[in-house]
Amino acid sequence: MNFNFTFSQADKRPMYQQIMEQIIQRIAVGDWPPNTSLPSIRQLATEIKVSVITVKRAYLELEREGVIVTQQGKGSWVSDTIDMNELRHEELEQHLEQAGKLAKSMAISADELLNMLKKYT
């Protein structure tokens, strides 16, 4: 199986967050519907050439967020109680957080940022 995860060296977020994002995107666009089995941690790690411990962390965080379910000995799969809206909401929040940080570093005020955002809604 080829998972074709693409990572960006220019992305300053920790690698485990980038892995989480790529998994969430696959679920959000419907490529990985509820109950889809996820590759084992080692399988995904050797496939995308990222250390086992980093993939393990991504899976743990996704489990904590209720996106996937993991059972000892059975592996992990996409949760069937997953709320697509909530998932998209989380993704949106992440983008907003990035935008907020960037704006702050550029000394753009909250009002200004809000005005800029209106262009896209």
Add this chain to the structure above:
Amino acid sequence: MNIPMAVECKAINKRHSHFQLQDVDLSIEQGTVMGLVGPNGAGKSTILRIIMGLQKPDSGSLKVLGHSMPDDQIAAKRRIGFVAEDMRLYESETIGFHMDFIKSIFDTWDQDYAATLLRRFDLIKDQKIKGLSHGQRVKATLMLALARRPQLLVFDEPTTGLDPAVRKEVLDEMMNSLQDETRSILFSSHNTLDIEQISDYITFIYDGRIIESKDKESFLDSWRRLRLVNIDNKPLPDLPNIKQIQQSGRLCAVTVNDYDDSTADQFTKAGLTVENIEHLTLEEIFICNVQYAKELKNSRINS
């Protein structure tokens, strides 16, 4: 459950005329990748050579794949693959000659896997060693080591001097060998990107000592840079985990390890405003760690 250990070093000491390893403790669980980081001359290669049984420590105990080293090194070496830059190959012989040679010594040699690796690495069996580029040479020695299906792969500076494409090929093949979860890798590098990408555990060495040895996620998580504004020019709290302070007027960047939420509180209590808390890359941690260790060493010498 007891996790089997690939390597267990306890209190290893080794004195050379201008350098010494001091009380090195290093454990590697089976199925994991350990990256050794440290500046040139920190002792990375010495540790690897001791683990390989090529040097005898002055004191301390060492087990590799359950075998005591260096006493039981013949049994251990059947199951270890070692790749180092000073590895000698017969210059006037071909890659194929070396494959047959190693096959005749190690019964674990996997001919099909060797052929696969040759193909993936774009190597030709009939090529003579003396005509190989540096990258081809590294790939050839890695192929010779991996095709033995070693339980432990020890790799000294795998990617030094490689172009980005070959570097990726080498790292990819190292990761592929881990599909079998009983296999382990120990490698040294000063390319922090390699270590950050593929290691499960990181050991930081400076001046013959281990400064930190942790799983990579905790390691990267424990270091933070706090961006502070010090309007009233208050003194900074004296915290033991502060590793670096960079001040410029009222702005101040403080780098800490062993970070937790209370760290930021300490600065707030001292009257400073915490503007931002940032993660560090392994490269930034590396540089900060080296500078701090250097200052500490100099202050020891001067006092």
